[in-house]
Amino acid sequence: MTWALRTEHLDKSFVMHLQGGARMPVLAAVELEVRPGECVALAGVSGAGKSTLLRCLYGNYGASGGRILLRHADDTVDLATADARLVRAIRRRTLGYVSQFLRVIPRVPTLDIVAEPMRAMGLGADAARQRAAALLLRLNMPAHLHSLPPATFSGGEQQRVNLARGFAPAFPVLLLDEPTASLDAANRDVVVALIGEAKRRGTAIVGVFHDTEVRDRVADRLFTVAAMDRTPCAT
Amino acid sequence: MSPLLAAQGLGLRFGTVTALDDVAVEIWPGEVVAIVGESGSGKTTLLRVLSGMMPPQAGRVLYRDPEGGQHSLFDMPEIALRRLHRSDWGFVYQNPRDGLRLGISAGGNIGERLMAAGHRNYGHIRAIAAEWLARVEIDPGRIDTLPRNFSGGMQQRLQIARTLVTSPRLVFMDEPTGGLDVSVQARLLDMIRGLVAELDLAVLLVTHDISAARLLAHRIVVMQQGRVVEAGLTDRVLDDPQHPYTQLLTTSVLSA
Numbered sequence: 316m317t318w319a320l321r322t323e324h325l326d327k328s329f330v331m332h333l334q335g336g337a338r339m340p341v342l343a344a345v346e347l348e349v350r351p352g353e354c355v356a357l358a359g360v361s362g363a364g365k366s367t368l369l370r371c372l373y374g375n376y377g378a379s380g381g382r383i384l385l386r387h388a389d390d391t392v393d394l395a396t397a398d399a400r401l402v403r404a405i406r407r408r409t410l411g412y413v414s415q416f417l418r419v420i421p422r423v424p425t426l427d428i429v430a431e432p433m434r435a436m437g438l439g440a441d442a443a444r445q446r447a448a449a450l451l452l453r454l455n456m457p458a459h460l461h462s463l464p465p466a467t468f469s470g471g472e473q474q475r476v477n478l479a480r481g482f483a484p485a486f487p488v489l490l491l492d493e494p495t496a497s498l499d500a501a502n503r504d505v506v507v508a509l510i511g512e513a514k515r516r517g518t519a520i521v522g523v524f525h526d527t528e529v530r531d532r533v534a535d536r537l538f539t540v541a542a543m544d545r546t547p548c549a550t
Numbered sequence: 551m552s553p554l555l556a557a558q559g560l561g562l563r564f565g566t567v568t569a570l571d572d573v574a575v576e577i578w579p580g581e582v583v584a585i586v587g588e589s590g591s592g593k594t595t596l597l598r599v600l601s602g603m604m605p606p607q608a609g610r611v612l613y614r615d616p617e618g619g620q621h622s623l624f625d626m627p628e629i630a631l632r633r634l635h636r637s638d639w640g641f642v643y644q645n646p647r648d649g650l651r652l653g654i655s656a657g658g659n660i661g662e663r664l665m666a667a668g669h670r671n672y673g674h675i676r677a678i679a680a681e682w683l684a685r686v687e688i689d690p691g692r693i694d695t696l697p698r699n700f701s702g703g704m705q706q707r708l709q710i711a712r713t714l715v716t717s718p719r720l721v722f723m724d725e726p727t728g729g730l731d732v733s734v735q736a737r738l739l740d741m742i743r744g745l746v747a748e749l750d751l752a753v754l755l756v757t758h759d760i761s762a763a764r765l766l767a768h769r770i771v772v773m774q775q776g777r778v779v780e781a782g783l784t785d786r787v788l789d790d791p792q793h794p795y796t797q798l799l800t801t802s803v804l805s806a
Contacts, residue, residue, distance in 0.1 A: 329790075330792070331797070332793075332794035332797050332798075333794070333797055333798060333801065370789070370790075374783065374786060375785050375786055375789055375790065376786065376789065376790040377782075377786055377790050377792070398782075399768070399769045399781075399782050399783040399786075400578060400581070400769075402783050402786075403768060403783070420740070420743070420765065421736050421737075421739075421740050422736075422737070422740045423740070423744075
């Protein structure tokens, strides 16, 4: 297997119908290839489209052109054209995403939020909760917080819930958006260790890392997202 | 695997008003689909057609039974359709008064649906009713209370218990949090979310509340003037809307 994730001529532009239908190009002809066990850090000036690329790779933004190929369940799938049900299946089994902010679900305890993707993958309830608890503890989230919904947690605590949720299922492909942005030094070290372990398991990782020290510790190489002239053009 | 319900080419006009214009929708097992759009977009009409309550003037709706047999909904005998609504399907109305019988007890409301499904043992029915009251966070000690003495939120939770007690595979919901206070809405949405995941239900939900759709639905269908203008994965439709109307809808709400 040569790559786990690969884009071919990926384009992304936004058409803003409320601004007279202006088209704003953000990504053009992106050719990215990530091998299993490799961590690629997206580089580029602020506004170049690093987060947009990451969101396209998760299927959160639709591609405007090109292909996003993934190895999924012994098959090769194109996320750019996959229907909603296939994208859901890919996200259940193959593709994880750690966003910068936790979208809080009211009333659901932290432990269940972290266990949920493992349950969706087919792991039993007890095993999923055990693994969730172990990872939360490793990220310095004490046990008494596990039964609470994270709505009242600090930004750093919510980010650690997100990290536990993203790393616990051991997805073959993992996307990280500023995973250490709100963390202190000790927790940054935990995240660096988790990324190292995931790579050794063969996980392909693409990340945006604002923190260059963390980036240099985890990334095997940089991929520069070229800034485009974003002047909206009428269509 | 094939869809539980598949509609194609649905058309319906009320006088000069087009309520449905060439609408196609599919619902697969375990999938929550939200139909969103403003008042008058045709979303409630679509729900009524898909649930067999109102025949369309064009198109067809195919229903797949638990044994895999396909049925054209509006060619089914009336009695078979009614049986379907008592067994494999459920319907949660916006106004709980439309889905409950206010003159019989809370337990009776749940038990009635069980009896319609063939249950006969009184003690057993009462035990299941008590269990379901607890599941929807109503004190089982109120099993003999008439629902007209419940708050709006409690009535809605009771309607959900009454609907789900017979383990339907597909549940239709029409603005289930519509008439409720915001704090009550959050609790109800969260309860629905838990039950849907736990029971692996397929749900077709009509709502104008984008945050409710974000929280509950796997897929979103956006309707405007009787047409489906955009459909797809919930987070993609809401975060990267393509159609002008969807862009308007998603920018009109705060942090949906």
